[in-house]
Amino acid sequence: MPKTVLIYPPACDPTAPYLSVPTLAGYLRTHGVDVVPIDANVEAFDWLLRRERMETLAARVESRLERLERKPTLRHTEQLLYSALWSARAEARTVPAAIDDAVQVIRDRSGERFYDPPTYAGAVATVDAALRVVSAAYAPLSLTFTGYKTPFSLLNAEEVEADAREERNPFYGYFAGPLVERVRAAAPLCVGISVAFPGQVQPAYALAHILRKMVPGVHLVVGGPALTQLFQGLDGERLERARGPFDTVVTYEGERALLELVRTLERGERPASLIRGEQTEDLSELPAPDYEGLPLDRYFTPELVLPYDPTRGCYWGKCTFCHYGLAEVGTARYRERPVDVVMEHLRELHARHGVRVFYFSQDAVNPKTVLKVARALTAEGTPFRWATDMRPERSLKPELCDELRRGGALSMAVGVESASPRVLDLIDKGVPVDAVKTAIQNLSHAGIGVEAMCFTDFPTESYREAMATVRFVDGLTENISLFICGEFDLTKGSLVAQSPSEFGIAETWRVAGDELGLGLFYRETKDPKNDDEREKVDEALGNLSRRWWLEHYPWAGALSTAHTLLYYAHFGVDCFRRFSDVRRAIPGARPQTVRARFDVAEVARISAENEGAIWDELVNQRRKVSRGDYRALADALSAVAASPGMWRVQPGHEPVRVSMQGEGRRHGRRGGRRPSHAVNAMKEPVRGW
Numbered sequence: 001m002p003k004t005v006l007i008y009p010p011a012c013d014p015t016a017p018y019l020s021v022p023t024l025a026g027y028l029r030t031h032g033v034d035v036v037p038i039d040a041n042v043e044a045f046d047w048l049l050r051r052e053r054m055e056t057l058a059a060r061v062e063s064r065l066e067r068l069e070r071k072p073t074l075r076h077t078e079q080l081l082y083s084a085l086w087s088a089r090a091e092a093r094t095v096p097a098a099i100d101d102a103v104q105v106i107r108d109r110s111g112e113r114f115y116d117p118p119t120y121a122g123a124v125a126t127v128d129a130a131l132r133v134v135s136a137a138y139a140p141l142s143l144t145f146t147g148y149k150t151p152f153s154l155l156n157a158e159e160v161e162a163d164a165r166e167e168r169n170p171f172y173g174y175f176a177g178p179l180v181e182r183v184r185a186a187a188p189l190c191v192g193i194s195v196a197f198p199g200q201v202q203p204a205y206a207l208a209h210i211l212r213k214m215v216p217g218v219h220l221v222v223g224g225p226a227l228t229q230l231f232q233g234l235d236g237e238r239l240e241r242a243r244g245p246f247d248t249v250v251t252y253e254g255e256r257a258l259l260e261l262v263r264t265l266e267r268g269e270r271p272a273s274l275i276r277g278e279q280t281e282d283l284s285e286l287p288a289p290d291y292e293g294l295p296l297d298r299y300f301t302p303e304l305v306l307p308y309d310p311t312r313g314c315y316w317g318k319c320t321f322c323h324y325g326l327a328e329v330g331t332a333r334y335r336e337r338p339v340d341v342v343m344e345h346l347r348e349l350h351a352r353h354g355v356r357v358f359y360f361s362q363d364a365v366n367p368k369t370v371l372k373v374a375r376a377l378t379a380e381g382t383p384f385r386w387a388t389d390m391r392p393e394r395s396l397k398p399e400l401c402d403e404l405r406r407g408g409a410l411s412m413a414v415g416v417e418s419a420s421p422r423v424l425d426l427i428d429k430g431v432p433v434d435a436v437k438t439a440i441q442n443l444s445h446a447g448i449g450v451e452a453m454c455f456t457d458f459p460t461e462s463y464r465e466a467m468a469t470v471r472f473v474d475g476l477t478e479n480i481s482l483f484i485c486g487e488f489d490l491t492k493g494s495l496v497a498q499s500p501s502e503f504g505i506a507e508t509w510r511v512a513g514d515e516l517g518l519g520l521f522y523r524e525t526k527d528p529k530n531d532d533e534r535e536k537v538d539e540a541l542g543n544l545s546r547r548w549w550l551e552h553y554p555w556a557g558a559l560s561t562a563h564t565l566l567y568y569a570h571f572g573v574d575c576f577r578r579f580s581d582v583r584r585a586i587p588g589a590r591p592q593t594v595r596a597r598f599d600v601a602e603v604a605r606i607s608a609e610n611e612g613a614i615w616d617e618l619v620n621q622r623r624k625v626s627r628g629d630y631r632a633l634a635d636a637l638s639a640v641a642a643s644p645g646m647w648r649v650q651p652g653h654e655p656v657r658v659s660m661q662g663e664g665r666r667h668g669r670r671g672g673r674r675p676s677h678a679v680n681a682m683k684e685p686v687r688g689w
Helices: 020-030 040-048 051-069 076-087 089-106 117-137 157-162 172-186 198-214 225-231 236-243 255-266 339-353 367-380 398-406 421-427 433-445 463-475 531-545 562-571 600-622 627-635
Strands: 003-008 034-039 190-194 219-223 248-251 274-276 306-308 357-360 385-390 409-417 449-456 482-487 505-509 521-524 592-596 645-649 656-658 664-666
Touching (some): 003 040, 003 172, 020 190, 020 255, 034 040, 040 172, 040 198, 051 089, 076 089, 076 117, 076 600, 076 627, 089 592, 190 198, 190 255, 198 225, 219 255, 225 236, 255 274, 357 562, 367 385, 367 398, 398 433, 409 421, 409 433, 409 463, 409 562, 433 449, 449 463, 600 627
Parallel strands (some): 003 190, 190 219, 219 248, 306 357, 385 409, 409 449, 449 482
Antiparallel strands (some): 505 521, 592 645, 656 664
16 A cells, blocks of 8 residues: 655644544545554654753753853844843743653643642643743744744745754754654655644744655645645745745645545656645545544643544635635635534544543534534433534524533533624624623523633724623623633735725735735724723733633633643533632742843843834835845844843743842833734744844
């Protein structure tokens, strides 16, 4: 049989498998293809988040700082680096001793420490701090479980390849070592890399560049939702440059396209460089996701939670802000698996892997469909639970919600979007505010956890309309298990981007130098909120958030994550309100007093202000971005002179300058932003050169 290696790259959620590789593996295997699946995301983080690796990175942080400390002055890019290194210095001295135990807590099979909220919060704090140490060691990198960003890496092919080099890539040792060895041992016809999320784009290219050099001759193919959206609108020379190290790019749904590519290679022929995948109309033709061969014991969780897709596409498909998944505009057409097929697949996965919690992962599922699944589960007495995303439809009556709960429903993430009737009309949500409220209450009263997804700053949204959303969540506190409120971001395939003038947008633009076309910027005809009003909205959301134990993806306290579902199942769906006073702290962290040649807080303040001004000039004024343009503006700024002193630092705290009398003077910047509905690298640039 022909052999194919399928790889899911970093940087993404390491707590559960993602659907793409198991879906492709299941399809190829049923057609006689020998598949070697590699979840390089979980393997890379498993390789990275270890004491010996953290000690090496901590030493790298100190070495880079030492070189800067010897300088008489710091230029702008040096200031940014100095600030990044100092922001992680206390964590770099604390994390190595704590990281192994933190990972053990998160994987605690007994559940004893995982389900102890303070212990779990400490483990989460340690892992997040470890990622900040990685980012500082490779600054100007910003690495999280949702993103991998450097200032220029996705501007053009040269920058993409430069960021793949060993000195810039924290995953290089894993890619060029264990991963390459496994690919060589498999001796495949082709290697497929599946890129589901924007944060995986640069690591996917970095891996491909390494494979191209170290495993010459293998056919490299890339696909997935994030790559599909990236390649939309590219043609000619731009498309060829964007293809970079890959032999073939597959856009849209990839099962049949990848199978045909393998058959083409078997025949000794060369596949096309760009293949548009064929949408599967009858989902009953597709097998269940096949998780065999993945490292199911290495995910960062005490118990496996598996995703499953009973449907594809969105049955509403009209929301004007949305460009999601495998579609040119909006969302893909809605299709469903037959309920008897869904039940067969769930039984098979439950029996094979002992899974008791599933996440139904799709764009949006019709309540009627999950009701049929719930009734089938009730009839069989199947012992597992499930969660999903759902529109807050009028059909979610008390009786239906009760049936869903009896049929295993654990939680629902519902798209509230806004509580302003005018904004909802612009969004074309199709569900009025009162109906959304009733659906949330009915789900909650049935014992199903409700996660409210909202965002502000839709074009023309006023201060009063933003506050209406805040008050809406406030009034339903006892019915909402978790919530998120992001900020509107314009995406190229949304209906807003297609007809911007209809939504109060005066102009949209891209910047010259952005060869991949990732940045889309806009200006409203009239600014509907002033800075003071925006600050008031942020403050109100901050106050509201304190009623829950909220975390960011992928931890317990974030919407629809494996850990959150396990906490619901263990403690009840109201647990994140009951645990609202849980605080993060790295175990064993202590304050340290360290000498600095420069004023740490002042360098951070000045460099942040100047960095914002540079990017405003490049993006909004010149509308042209390049490393050279950035460097010219950075070099024109004044250097910072030395200001020696002693600083007290501690993970999770602002730096404090220690005076001669032993008293501290606190410095620092205001806290961070709310989670963005979608993140663009140039809209929130990573500080660096």
